[in-house]
Amino acid sequence: MARHKGWAGRPVILSCDPASAVAGDYSAICALSHAGTWFEETQQPVVEVSHLERAQKVRQADIIGRLREIVCWLEAEIHTPPPVILVDCNGVGRGVFESAQAAFKENVVVGFTATGSQDGLSDRFDQSLMQFYASKLQHLSGLNAAAEAGRLIIPANLAHGPSLEAEARSLSTKISKSGRILIDEPNSTFSEFDDIVNSVSMAVHAADTVWTKANIARMRDRWPDRLTTNVEVPIQ
């Protein structure tokens, strides 16, 4: 019987970067959990990449089905509060986001729309639309900053941990003719992907916004039985 130390009841963001069922790239899912501590200098949460998985050529309904399986397992077995579900809303993700809103009535479902901004001035969370707006450059830079600050934890036995590193290594900047910083997107035709790193960095961006100390305190009031730390939970 495996045991997960300190895992009971931590808030989780389940982030999904869906891909087309006919395209060659992957749909990726990341479970990001709050490590229970804070990076004091910026008051941002220390986060753990607790799970990563991906699949090729899956339909929209299959993505929703898989998200449902993970949500049920997290709540029933790990006793987390209902995970926040975050879906990349660009392209095919829009349909997955709308389906998730209809399918998960007990969870907060949030969309993530990538903008063209490079200075972060247009980054915002629109509560009425339940949408994050941020440029890809900003949220990927945010993930790097989290790693630099030492507030990102990646378990050594994480499946796709090496893929996360490989994808991060392949991402670079390019300067457009008009002087904007762009991401040099990987070419999926040549088996270059960024789905894993994208799902993780969206989740970290959302965590930095949503998991403030005040919000975590509110969650603890709401789920006092679940938000306890340092409890060993038996896993079959």
Added chain:
Amino acid sequence: MNVPAQPIHPDKNHGLTGYLRGLRDPVAWSGQKFPGLALDRWQQHALRLVADPPVDAITQALTNLSCWRTSRQMGKSQTSGLALAWFSCNKVPIRQIKIPGSPPRREVTDLQPTCAVFAAGVRQAEKTLAYGRDFLTAADIGFEQSSSDRIVTESGSKLLALPASSTARGETIQLAVVDEAGHLEGGGEDVTGVIFPMMSSFCPSSTHTILASTPGNPQGLFYRCVQDPQKMRCNLVEASVSENPRITEDFLSQQRAILSDLFFSSEYCPIDAETGAMLTDQPPEFWTDGRGLFSISALKASVTDEVEALGVPSSPGWG
């Protein structure tokens, strides 16, 4: 930047000598008018270049273009405001008259200088102009007009806040300050074509253009001035964070934790690619093409075997 410190002698700041010195030297002038103001060495050097630009060794022309490449929080806007205030109070436009057959003659004009701040947005230009207004007010200079984007002093000098776009046309100016010149759309090349024709041709030796910015876009006039100041006949002033006593190690560490390497190295100081150390004695860098977005060493350092991954049960097709 190796600029010798030139302390202001207290005796030289008063009386007629001090007054005459202030006419020529903005550092001495600020010492007289704002005794509590401490200017860093780069600020003193930059201001003196505006007041007394050197002569180009090859062309024998005045290098009346300055380029200030500094990190954030170094006081660029404050220095720009001081330059605006000093220029509008003390700079007397001098006209050079050339008559065929006789040596050129220099003649003092009765013009009053017009100074303009250009920035990507008028709001940003107004912010720098506000520094100029504060300095003029502190120096007891009266205003005939004062609004957020326009100041006319009692002596007739004009200070304007203008957008760095083609709509700025129509003024003749003696001092142009282009704020955040390294971050203008398209490198600011189209804006250059608007600003430089506005510089007064009546008394060109009394005009000056300042490009002040943190580095960003690796194209455009600001970039070219930094890359080859000699070819551009430009006075390049560079300042690193180590020259600013107000920027502490803690502040830099906090910024490093928030910003990515790309932005940190263009806003504050470069980062050593191998060790990850902050090179605080070097000025910030321009963005580079093909630069990796992630610090792989930091990502590797995030991997630990002290925590376990969640064992989410697998599902067909997912892995």
